[in-house]
Amino acid sequence: MRKVFLVRFAGCALGVIALLAAPFSTAADGKSRAGKSRVTVKYPSKSAARAGARPRLVIHAKRHGETFIAGELNLKSSAALVFDLDGGLAIYGKNTQNKTPIASITKLMTSMVVLDANLPPEETIYIDAADYDSVKHTGSRLGMGTGLTRREMLRLALMSSENRAAASLSRAYPGGTAAFVVAMNRKAAELTMHNTRFVDSTGLSSENVSTAEDLVKMVRGAYEYALIREFTTTSAHEVEVSAGRSLQFRNSNGLVRDAKSNWEIGLSKTGYISEAGRCLVMQAKIAARPVIIILLDSLGKQTRLADANRIKKWLETKVDRKPVG
Secondary structure, three states: OOOHHHHHHHHHHHHHHHHHHOOOEOOOOOOOOOOOOOEEOOOHHHHHHHHHOOOOEOOOOOOOOOOOOOOHHHHOOEEEEEEEEOOOEEHHHHEOOEEEOOOHHHHHHHHHHHHHHOOOOEEEEOOOOOOOOOOOOOOOOOOOOEEHHHHHHHHHHHHOOOOHHHHHHOOOOOHHHHHHHHHHHHHHOOOOOOOOOOOOOOOOOOOOOEEEHHHHHHHHHHHHHHHHHHHOOOOOEEEEEOOOOEEEEEOOOOOOOOOOOEEEEEEEEEEOOOOOOEEEEEEEEEOOEEEEEEEEOOOOOOOOOOOOHHHHHHOOOOOOOHHHH
């Protein structure tokens, strides 16, 4: 009997140890997996890092609540999420499941649908009255009859968030705008963005809604397209809109435009309508680690950029550059 008791006791002890050792993580669908509340993600030593490995990030995860890494981070955006691509988990979250209008962040989905259709990139698309903004009545420098290639329209929609360019791309889609919106929602479903809905290609409608968690999936999907990476990170571009007349367009993200910003940005998109507030999504490398940053409903014109810089500074202090082993 004593032997049986000792065997059972040892088995229970090993089970408890295994349970305590189980890592806590946040799955791609935003659901938490049970386990210990502290996780240390270790990476190879400095010598290995020189060969291409990245520094380790020590993560203190919480089983409850939305902040997953130790330390204070006071963001002004109403919803925010920082996703570590190497670790495959969220390392900071705030209202990540709140469904909210996303404004011109929409144009990342617009660009994926356009590129998936494999339509001729050099085909000229002309701005039509149907491309004018009848929702917010915003202006545009692309006047009636302006003709640009599909490639250039896509560049302006992504880089400068040009609404008429985005509208023209959906109108020139096989089956027109209605078919394009169907394709947008189908693509969202393919990316398992279950809390996302699109009704137009520009984001001018407040009915284009998503969550921070879903937008991580959209950014990851969009990052697979070389043209989206290129166009969203181009600081400025000049286009010829008529014979002898050119227009200069700038990136809508000040962090991309500013050569002194010290950011390594792989993808970027801004958005704004009054219902959505100021929005910003990016894929970037911070301290040599790739992350996705989602910032939604920021108050004030510069708040989203300030929040991004707060995240950058915060993450840089969390990277342990000491040798691991």
